[in-house]
Amino acid sequence: MAKLMTLKAAISELVDDGDSVALEGFTHLIPFAAGHEIIRQCKKDLTLIRMTPDLIYDQLIGMGCAKKMIFSWGGNPGVGSLHRFRDAVEHHWPHPLEIEEHAHADMANAYEAGASNLPFATLRAYIGCDLPKYNSTIKEIECPFTGEKLAAVPSIRPDLTVIHAQQADREGNVFLWGITGVQKQAVLAAKKVIVTVEEVVENFEPSANQTVIPGWVIDAVCEVPGGAFPSYAQGYNSRTNAFYQEWDAISRDRETFQRWMEVHVLGTRDFAEFRKSIPLNGKGVAA
Amino acid sequence: MAKLMTLKAAISELVDDGDSVALEGFTHLIPFAAGHEIIRQCKKDLTLIRMTPDLIYDQLIGMGCAKKMIFSWGGNPGVGSLHRFRDAVEHHWPHPLEIEEHAHADMANAYEAGASNLPFATLRAYIGCDLPKYNSTIKEIECPFTGEKLAAVPSIRPDLTVIHAQQADREGNVFLWGITGVQKQAVLAAKKVIVTVEEVVENFEPSANQTVIPGWVIDAVCEVPGGAFPSYAQGYNSRTNAFYQEWDAISRDRETFQRWMEVHVLGTRDFAEFRKSIPLNGKGVAA
Amino acid sequence: MTYEYTSSEMMTIAASRMLKNRQVCFVGIGLPSAAANLARLTSTPDIVLIYESGTIGTRPDILPLSIGDGELAETAQMLVSVPEMFRYWLQGGHIDIGFLGAAQIDRFANINTTVIGDYYSPNVRLPGAGGAPEISTSCKEILITLKQTKRSFVKEMSFITSPGHLSGGDSREKAGLVNKGPTAVITDLGILEPDPQTRELVMTHLHEAVTVEQARDNTGWDLKFAKDLKTTPLPSNRELEVLRDLNERTERAQKGAA
C-alpha cells in the first residue's frame, strides 16, 4: 500500500546500498529529484538500470554512487556524450564502472517480462550486431514449434523502481500520461516502488492515453512539484532543453562537475532548494 | 490501407472458405453483424478462433460454417451452455467439429505473441491441469537462465480478424474504448482485418482508456450501427441480456434453431433488417 | 428480530465473510461475484475486485450477468487489455485471493469445468477452462463456492481443469505450485477446509439447521467432518438487507435493459 511521505524519508527507508535501482523515464518524466536525493544520502554500490541513462545517471556515476550500469543508450539526448559516464568507462573515474549493455528492444522486452513475472523474454534481435559478444546475458532460444532461433534475455527485476508522474490521489493511486515509456513495466517488475508526483489531487480526471498505477503496488508516493526538471511533465511544465545543452560544459571537466554538484545538490536540502539555486534567467543554468 | 465499404462487400472480398477467422470481443463489442454476414454468404470450413466463443459462434457452428474451433471458454455467459456447440461436439451435428482447447491465459499470450510477430509465447500455466493431455500444441520450454520449466504455446496468426468498434474516421483509423479484450492484439496478429463500427466520425474526441488502431493496418472498415447486438458498444448501447437468456431456448432444439436462422438471418438482407425482424418489446427476441 | 433467509443467501453471506479488507480479489462470475460484492458493500469496503475482462478495482452497483458487463467497465478504477490482465496482474503475482465457482469438485478441491465423461466423446461438454487454471495457480490463495450436491461433489472426476490439492498431501507442492491453493469451499450447506496434512476437504462448519446427514447425502465421497464442527454464524440483518438490495437492483436493471 502506498504511503504518502517526503522524498527524503522514502529514499532513506527504501534505498539500500548495493540495490539494483531503475529510475525510469523516457525523455519525459525523468525522476531527477529522486536521483538527487540518492546522491545527497550518499547511497553506494548501486546497480543503475535504465534504457536511456541521461544527466541524472551521469550525476550518480560522477558522484560515485554506482557500481554497475545496465543500459541501452547512454547519451545526452540531442546534445552528445554523457561525460561522467564516459570518464568512468574510459578512465575509471571516480572508480571503475561495470557496464551491461543491451539494445532498446531487449530492455523493453526484459522489463515487460519482469512485469509479467517471467524469468526471461524472447525477441527477434541482435542478428548481425556485435553486442552479444560482450554481454553474456544475451542467449539463444529455439522455438519449439518452428525451430527458429531467437534471442532470450533475462527479465529485469529491480530491487527498486523510481518514477515521476503527474498526479496521485490520496489513496496513492498514480496517474501519468503523454509518453509513458517503460514506467508501468518497471514499476510492476520491481520489489519496491517510489513514485514522485507533480501534485496530489483529490480527484483524478481521466484523460487520453492515461496510465493508472494502483496504490497497492506502490510503497511510497512523494509530492515533488517539478521533480522531473530539466526533463518535463506533460501538462505541468516543458523540457528545459538549455539545461541539457549546458550540462555538456558542466560535466566535461571533473572539477567543474564536482563544484557544481557540491553547490547545487549536496549544498541544498531538497529539490525545491536546488531549483532555487539555479537562476533561470532565460538560459536555465548556473555554473 | 483501410477502405470504407459495405460489410457485404468486405466479407465477400476478404473471407475465403477454409480461412482461420477470429471474430474477437470480450462480452463487449462482439462482431455479430459480421458473423451473420459470413452465414448469409455460406462461408465453409472455417477455423473459428476466439477466447470466448458465444452466441455468434454457436450460430456459425450450427449453420455448418466451421470445421474447427480454437477457444478457451465456450459458454453462454451468465446463462449456461452453447447448445449448438455442444451438439456439434457431443453428437457431431450438423457435422463433426474439431476442437483445439486452451485456457484464457494461454490464448491471451498467444494473441500477444502473434501481434509481436513471434512464433510462440511463454507463460507459467497449466500446472496440474489436464488440458495439455488433449492439446498437443501446448509444449514445455526451459528458461535458459533459471532452468524453470514453463509452458510454450504457438502464437495465433489468423488469416482474418474481425472486430467491432465504436468509431472510425474517414481515414479508416479506428477508436474503441471500455473493455478492449484482445482486439488490438488480434488485429495486429492477422493477415487481413475487417472492422465494423458504430459510426464513422469526422473527428475523434480522445477519451480515457481509448485504443487507437491506425487505418494502415486495417483492410476494410464498415459502418454497421448496433453491429454488436445483443452484445454492446459502450457509449452507444447496452448489452441485451434478454437475448442471451432467450437464446438458450432457441438454440436448444435443432429445428427451432434452423427456423430462427432462416427467418432472421438468411431471410434478411443485412443486419439492419435482422434487427427489425426481432420485435424488441421489452424482451428482445422473436422465436 | 432475525429475518428468514434462504440457503442460497446463507451461502453467499458465508462466502462474503471469507474476504478481508484491502485484499486484491480476482472474481469469477456468478456466485463468487455476488459474494465478493456483498463483502465490498458490508465488511470490506476497500477490497479491490478484479474481473478477467480487464476491469480492476470495479464497484458495480448491480451484479454483472457476464464477466464483461458495461457496469463493470464504467465503475472500474482502471481498464486493461486481457493480455495485460493475465500477464501483468495475474501471472505478475499481484492477486491475493482467487474466488472461483465450479461445475464439479473432488475431495481435494480440484475443479472440473471442461467435460463430464470422455474428452473426445463427452457425456456433457462444459464451457471449458477460461481463466480458472491460472487463477488457481497464480493467486496467493483460492476460495471456491458452489452448491453441494452429489452431482457437483464427485468421487471420481474425469477431468481436472483447475488444480486444487491434486492427489492430496504435498502433491501440489511437488507439482511446482508455491501458493496456498484452495483454503475453503463455501456451499449452501456449510464450509469445507482442507486437512492440513492430507489436504482432503473436511466439513468444518454447517450452516444453521443443516444436519451432518444432509451434508453427507449431498457429497459423492465419504465426507469427513471436523472434530470441532461448528455452526456458521447466522446472517445478520444488515448482511441480508444489503444482499437483497443488491439482488433487487440487479433484477430491476436486467428487466429494464431488455
Place this chain on the structure above:
Amino acid sequence: MTYEYTSSEMMTIAASRMLKNRQVCFVGIGLPSAAANLARLTSTPDIVLIYESGTIGTRPDILPLSIGDGELAETAQMLVSVPEMFRYWLQGGHIDIGFLGAAQIDRFANINTTVIGDYYSPNVRLPGAGGAPEISTSCKEILITLKQTKRSFVKEMSFITSPGHLSGGDSREKAGLVNKGPTAVITDLGILEPDPQTRELVMTHLHEAVTVEQARDNTGWDLKFAKDLKTTPLPSNRELEVLRDLNERTERAQKGAA
C-alpha cells in the same frame, strides 16, 4: 532565381526525397528527423512518422531535440508504451522504412554507435545501440543519413551496432535477415547505394558542385563511383523555404523554452 543553400540543407533535402507518400517511417533523432519532417511538409504529406518513444503518426511543428519531446507526444495520432512500440509495431513488421543516423559507417553500410577502439578500454565510448539494431533488422528497408568524412566513413570498424550488408554479397541473407537492409546513404556530398551484387556502397549521386575527389577524400575506403554517376537535382525554392521555416521555428521555440 534560385536560392543559395548550404551542404547541410542539400543533405536534408536529398534525404527527404527518398521517402514516399503513405509510407510508415521509423525515424531516428537528428538528421533523419529533419529529413522526414521536411518530406512530410513537402512531398509526402501522408507519411506516418514514428519515434521510438512511442509516438505514432506524429506531426511536430518544430523539430524535436530528443526522441521524446512534448511536441512529438502532443501532435501524435497515438501514443504507445515503449515495450508495445518494440513488440507490436517494430518487431510486428508494420514499418516500411527505418531512417537512421550513425557515428560511423563502413563500406557495407554497417553502423557503429557503440565504441571506437577496444570494447573494454575504448578510445571513445559512444552512446550505444538504442533502438537501431532492431530498426535495421525489422523495417522493410533502411535509409541512413550522416555527414561524409574520413572519421565517419571508415575502412575498419571496431564494432557493428546495426547490421547493414555485413560482409557484403549474400551475407545478410545468410545471417537470417529477410528485409532489404540499407538501400541508400545520403550525405552532405551525395548519395551512395549498395551494388546489387557485392552490396558495397557505390556513390551514385554527387550534389551540385561536389567533385569526385572531394567524395574520395572524405571516405576512409577506396570509394567506388557509379558508371552513370548523376548530379543530385538542385533544392527547389519550395524545399528550401519549408526547411528554413522549420529550422527557424525550431530555433525560436528552443530559445523560448529555455
